[in-house]
Amino acid sequence: MNRTFHPPLTSVAVLASILLLGGCASFSADGGMTDVSALTRERTGQVVERTRPEDAAARDATLDPLLAQPLSADTAVRIALLNNSGLQASLSELGIAEADLVQAGRLRNPGISFGRLRGGEDVEIERSIMFDLVGLLTMPMRRGVEQRRFEQAKLQAAADAVKLAADTRRAYFTAVAAQQTVQYMEQVKDAAEAGAELAEGMARAGNWSKLEQAREQAFHADATAQFARARHNANASREQLTRLLGLSGKRTTYALPDRLPELPQAPRDAANIEAQALQQRLDVQVARRNADATASALGLTRTTGFINVFDAGYRNKSQSGSPRSNGYQVELELPLFDWSGAKTTRAEAVYMQSVHRTADIAVRARSQVREAYSAYRTSYDLARHYRDEVVPLRKKISEEMQLRYNGMLASVFELLADARTQIASVNASIEAQRDYWLADTALLQAINGSGDSPLALRGPSSAAE
Template identity: 30%
Template structure:
């Protein structure tokens, strides 16, 4: 009776409790994680929540939320939780009782024997088996949560790749338009007889190359967008229903120390915690095997026998294996080998995680340095070159081709800057994956950097009056990117989404308090006279400089 009561008490294990535990593990490592689990859900409610998330510009966090609601991998992961739950239920029970009966006769009445037995060995090992199964259930929860954290990291990486590709595509379109403007101007010059066929072909080839690069960037933007759409668990028809919340954020104000990241990884990597749990389980299993190595199958029961003369006999029965030839040596050796494998796998995983953290941090530091080089060196240098070329064009010291070329190179620097910022965030995402949780420095992320429309918007600035009197070009406080007599090159969206923000005419590339790359426009003294002169020059250039021939 006591045995039956105990078995009834462990008749079931709550799968919901395991799902809640998984969600708690994920919530500690992914910000604002809330997802579908095995709790009954109305499909309409899920779709409503997804549509609500997709209605707003998509951020990495909201993209993760969509994936946690829609990605089919999540359902597969929770199905694994059901398998582990079944193992716990099975380990909570001993084998079914056995019933035996025989009827023997020798020409007269039959001699009937009946027996009922229970596997005593199962009962002796019940506590150990259940404890081991519960440990496996806990390990399964950690592994499932690790898969979900990995899914969130994959979604975040896909978001940064899609956002970066979209902005790069917009910039490459601008480069293509700049090259096309230069090619058109070269065609007019050639028709007027002012440049050679070789110079024309060089300009046309440059325009073709820029156009191909823009097409490739648009294709990459589409690919990255569809990749993110698939990661979120949405079908292809949904790819055009959401927008990306761009521009990308500036690099974090500070980066985390290596030892801090290592400590976080040791505490938060769920696959590492699961591997440690497995080693503990295997060690416990080895102890159980050694303790019970001489115990084989033991059946304890009762028999009742009815004699032909009507007499009845009854009494207990016992059947056990005699450990004469097999004393559990093989079982001990197997358990010992499994423990050694588990320890080796744990050491390998610890080494891999440590290397991933070191490599991830170094890559973040390298990409941060590259972003800073673009922000503080190459981009302002290219902007200054455009400003100087604008002055030279205004004063007829160089032609429009030089200005257009400088403008294209400036756009190329912007595009490379965008690539570097994207790669920085991808590197941070991979570092977070290696650590297994959010990085402490994420708290310092707040500002935006490059808005493509703001970068490409022309500013109406002219050289100060003292530039007519031999002043230094470096003293010029502003620049006019639009040019005089040169086709304007304005930004256009790379896909169906318009960039967020970008209402200003200048751009702060620093993102966190450093001086802007482009100085604020100042100084308009004498602008009208110089503009009229530049416009006259432009008209003459468009007419092929017939007077100079």
């Protein structure tokens, strides 16, 4: 016997309402990238975009003009934020978090059952459709938890972008300083080679002792080794920058400036740097949101702790020789063995863990920014000392030695010996200037970014399980 299933109009209305509530969640237009880009721009001055394979042509059109001229630090950061594949992989976490948010706003799919029994001339048919009522009742709370997680994911993505910007600036200044050192060490090597050749000629003529000749040859050999080492360091520093920029092929031939940027006229002010760090640092913001999300997840755990599964739905039964009967069916999980006490206790422990972690991150942030400023100010004073005191004095000594040589009061070898004494001072000056820019980058990261450890997003996910 075949019968057609005709649910009553009230059941149809309830079904339509549930479907409407369960399907209202949708994805945002930008996937959270507007907020991430704004957070990154506030801290680095550069925007960040999520690119796809089909955006390659537009990305290349932006990259090529930037790479056509010697890179500045800001240009290098812009290229890295646009072209670094590791950052793009990190930004994909936004899509995962938003998918979880959308999923939290949708009901679990209903279950439909159909049964048919036949004995002799009698046919009995049962039909039912079940809906997750607990999921419907707790949907706002679940969406709240996932919304907080989505906000955390935005902060994490911005933190990754800020860290990449800082790493790129460090690699940039290191590469420029290494290239500047290579240029200087090449000049030293050429001068040492000329001195060694002159010493060899004068030794053959009997005007130079073997000891003095050996000293010039040793200086030449040492200068040659230092030049080779400096050249390798320059290549390694450049490759590190290239990796951060995400470049390959012909694009690796980009040009760098010959010298590091000049020091600013005055150092940064230390006023309110701790307050700025607590307000601006992304790891502090993530920790705070993590604690809020964990607290929300704890509320959800308590709400669903007693009833884990509660399904209700429409049921219809047809039997041969009898009128069709309609009704409802309820399925409830009985807490006979698991009263969810362990789950609630675990959620409370996870919440306290997130609270203490937030306090720890705040203490670390204040300490790190003080330490970073101390390194910044020391490196600024040292770089200025070399610029204003050491290098000018060495230059004056060199000029005086040149005057003595022109007046035939000093030999060419005395002139070369004076040049050797300048090597350490010039190299130290380059390193001091490089260290200043590295310390400046570290200070900005300590104020705006995060510490050395990655931002933790643990807590809410495990508390709600």
